[in-house]
Amino acid sequence: MVPLPAYLVLGALLFSLGMIGVLVRRNALIVFMSIELMLNSVNLTFVALSRHLASMDGQLAVFFTIVVAGVEVVVGLAIIVEIFRSRATVNLDDVDLLRG
Amino acid sequence: MPPASDLALLVPELWLAALGLVLLGVDLFVGEQNKRTVGWVAVGGLLLALVPTWGLAGAVHRPGTTVFFGSYAVDGFAVFFKFLAIIATTLVILASMDYFRASGDRQGSTQRFEGEFYTLLVFTGLGLVLMAASADLILVALSIEFVSLTSYVLAAYLKGNPKSNEAGLKYFLFGAAASAVMFYGFSLLYGLTGSTSLYVIAEKVATVPAPALTVSLALMLAGFGFKISMVPFHQWTPDVYEGAPTPVAAFLSVGSKAAGFAVLLRVVAVAIAPSGLDYVTLIAGLSAVSMFVGNLLALPQRNIKRMLAYSSISHAGFILIGVAAFGGAFGNTGLLIYLFAYMFFTLGAFFIAALIEARLGSDDIPDYAGLSQRAPGLAFLMALFMLSLTGIPPTAGFFAKFYIFAAAIERSPALLWLVAVGVVNSVISLYYYVNVIRTMYLLPPQDPARIQEPAVLRTALWVTGAATLLLGLYPQPLITFARAAALLLP
């Protein structure tokens, strides 16, 4: 039986990893993947807590988070593709028309 | 299966969802040149949605009335925001119709997807309604995400326009990151209290160790702060407002902000407040910082949409005064009044920006020179909106500010400093708002040609203008309404 703190720590690690990815990567797709990683760490935390608390709410939340992540893929990829069409790049540092 | 009586309380939501689906269908059968029809159907449907909402306002008397096993509130508070969301969506659709027609002549290709634009707006409106009524962390997350996702698409709606694309991308990445942080906060709160229902959390939150609770609250504030453009989660605001189609910027600054405040208030007031955690000082601090950052950054702006974006950040600070003052006899009402009044004059200012952009192809404030001669009616309305944003009587803006300041003083003498900060900030804001008036009235026009005002947009403008003035002169009905709504929040 793996104790609860292990799951929570793993979740926190995954979350931090995702956050770091968002901060340091320039490619829009990889930044996006990092955000998905953060969402998955949320899922892990929810499931672990759900099991620990013996309540179904957490698992319910996981299902919805997965759906949300899926919809984000649809919308996000569409926007990234659109950017790629107009600028032929997915490098976030090149996307800086709007500033100040 | 929920009881039928639950469904009866959901008529506005069901109606809006059905309306969105109908619009998708209508869009299929309407020719490319007649996409406005979709808009008119949407406006008609939205106005009809006010009827069952009005019925609810009469029917709901008990605070904490919920349906779907305590996950969805149908209290007066939610009804208030239903009205706000529906009215805002209607006005934005009215303004969009002429915006696309006028700017379509110059930019070309947007008309083909115009029908989808209205459909998306209606769905976003539905999302706002859901946000304000969610009483369960899962539903809160879902509704926020619902509104965000449609808003990303709306922001990136002008497909050929690189600025609009960029606005969409930035909004999306920023929003997705902020939501992920917020979700993490939700998961921790769930772990601490063992439930996702706000009302159950409220019962258990007092026993939770404070440090863990603060971590989860800080994480959640990232998501709420993103929605209401609170510093330091505000940075998407100017970029997105500038790049997005102007009616969308208007919608974001009013609709998502109001719904964001509704969620923030419900979570904080219902679920966090019983813990005895002192969140007031923190909110007051964030409020002061938001006011200062928004106002200072608005000062040097030349682009009217960017200026309004920073102004929207500073107004988030003003409204946060109401959140800090929440719980006093006036705080509850003050916040709702501010949001409702703010809706009209902000929409109005954005609509004029939309019209000028469509007619002159420019967002620069210097191009407003001599507007008082080129379009006297527009200039008068814009001056009214600017004065209202500043908070000069007898406009709705003054009244809203007065009420919210009074609420803070009444809540606690410890908030007096925040009121002083607020008043100082309204003096700073005067500088850039009055600059617009000065440009319109006191500088000669570069091109004396009169500016045509499209009929539908004009209707939307006069509605916002009349409301701005009326709410300032005779706010009593709004106060009564807001008091009823605020009392119904447990």
Add this chain to the structure above:
Amino acid sequence: MADFAWTIPFWPALGWLVLGLVGGHLPRRLVAWIGCGTVALAFAAAVAARATFPGEPQERTLFTWIAAGAFSVDAGLLLDRLSIVMVLMVSGVGLLIHIYSVGYMAEDRAYSRYFAYLNLFMASMLLLVMGRNLLVLFVGWELVGLCSYLLIGFWFDRERAANSGRKAFVVNRIGDAAFLIGVLLLWTSLGTLDLRAIGAQAATLGAPVMVTASLLLFTGATGKSAQLPLYTWLPDAMEGPTPVSALIHAATMVTAGVYMIARLFPLFTHPVTVVVVATVGALTAFFAATIALVEWDMKRVMAYSTISQLGYMFLAVGVLAPAAGIFHLTTHAFFKALLFLAAGSVMHAMHNVIDMHMLGGLARPLRYTAGAFIIGGLALAGIPPFSGFFSKDLILERAWEHAVGGGSPVPFILGLVTALVTAVYITRAARYAFFDQSYREPHPHEAPPVMLWPMALLALLSVAGGLLGAQRIGAPLLEFLAPQFAEAAPHEAAPGLFVPVLSILAGVAGVAIGWLGYRDRRDPDLGWVARLFSRHWYLLDLYDGVLVPAAKRVAVLLAGPVDLGVIDRAVNGIGALAVGGARGLRRLQTGYVRQYAAIILVGTILLMAYWATR
């Protein structure tokens, strides 16, 4: 009380609506008739109010503005002794100035816009003095500020005019900010905003609240009434058309601060407040008079003179003599409006030349104007039997009693010295403008009758206005006002001859010094004293030399080495600070999404740190 009396503010508002909506399409004559006619109706209503006034304060509620539980604010009007005096003065002087404007603005392109703004101002000012509670008063207070802004910047093709308008607006708003906090404080402490209720309950407030609230309101008054240290906007406001200066920046709007204090007088009776108000008033009176002594622009001389005379009024309320303050407010409205209209007539004749270097000897070609100016000047100098003598003397007497009764002697001494200086500078101005031939304009022509008649009436009032407060004939104005201030400021015993004699001596000596000292058409060499005066007692150096550069330096620190040359000097130090701060903050708005994400992270961590450190 006649129903007609309650319509006072609505007539000019109606005029504004008509002129604002369709004024551009109407013939000029009709615009003039609407502009003046509506004010005439307001004046008629004010006369009706006086005639049918039953003695007790009358109130009328238009509608309930805000009702929230126990707290409710009506949009209501109040007519009592004080507001009747004010509406009579405002609508009467306003009417004369409207008529004068018909001639003065005859050549202007934006004729109907001018009258629309002027009518809006009248409506706002009348609302201000008739407001039943602080909120209505504040609405009027802000609206007159807005009109002032629009009218100062009326000739917007002059860059200076537009900047002056903005400066006036911003400086006023600094005062208004304090005012609003004061209002909120009063409301939360007393639970009412009703003016009479505040007056009645002021004594029940604890000393800290009473002093804080009254000083906050007083700060608002120093902004609106151009007292130290917020006086800087008024001289610049002279960029507007001269009738506007006469109406708004001499007779009515700038006196709103005095009116407000008189209205809430019981609140201002705490010893601390009394000392502050009297001292600021006396200092401002003296300070501004010395600047008027070395100023060369005729309208700016008037502006400093107005600041100085407003100082007298604050001095009066500060020595617990509000009735004397209102008396002086009334006579000052007469003679200062007259002086401004005469100055306007000079500008009209000399094609907008107003520098006194370029004037001189105008007494012959502009006979009536010169006569009007001299009458106004004598009233200002406090020479009996002109009206200014009576009101100023009354204030000095009260200040004397105050000093004798154990109060501070400063108000009396400064007041007396200022009387002397006042006589000197107005004689100087009269001499430079109207005597000693030197003007360059070949044929100055006298103003048309439509401008002369209002001046004639104001001249009459400037001569006879003193009768309103002359003790020998029963002082009708003071008697009328007496019940208003009966409790807070009981009437003192009849004065002796000591103070009037001193006051007459000061006035006569001042006129003599002014006449003899400036006979060579140049200022006598005062050396460092002149420099002291013209640099505003080095306040300008403090503002320009210390505060602005200091703020700029902080701004540079905030913003890094950016070119600050573009910063508008008029925006003063605080503006520079704000712009600098904005530049620093703007650097954070890089446009890079990754950096935005970093801020989310930092922000969240800061929120956690906030609690961790508690």
